[in-house]
Amino acid sequence: MRIDDGMDGDNYTITFVAVHTGVITESAVDQVHSLTAGWNLISVLVLADDMSVASLFPDIQAIYAWDPDGELDYVPSTIEVSRGY
Numbered sequence: 001m002r003i004d005d006g007m008d009g010d011n012y013t014i015t016f017v018a019v020h021t022g023v024i025t026e027s028a029v030d031q032v033h034s035l036t037a038g039w040n041l042i043s044v045l046v047l048a049d050d051m052s053v054a055s056l057f058p059d060i061q062a063i064y065a066w067d068p069d070g071e072l073d074y075v076p077s078t079i080e081v082s083r084g085y
Contacts, residue, residue, distance in 0.1 A: 051078045
């Protein structure tokens with residue numbers, strides 16, 4: 001993930017709602033990423049209602065993921081839990 005120099009030290013707070021199978025329970029969880037100018041490696045650990053890149057990281061300059069089968073990087077439209085970006 002790459003952010004602009006002017007965004008150095010900006011925090012992104014993502015609020016996730018965790019739903020557990022078996023018992024209907026919901027709780028809000030905040031996952032905060034403190035990003036610096038240049039390249040950052042992040043991973044999201046819980047599900048949000050909207051996992052799109054535009055929803056989770058609206059001000060990101062660029063975001064990439066690695067496809068090990070095709071051996072190439074790509075620009076994802078959605079974020080997958082536990083995957084590195």
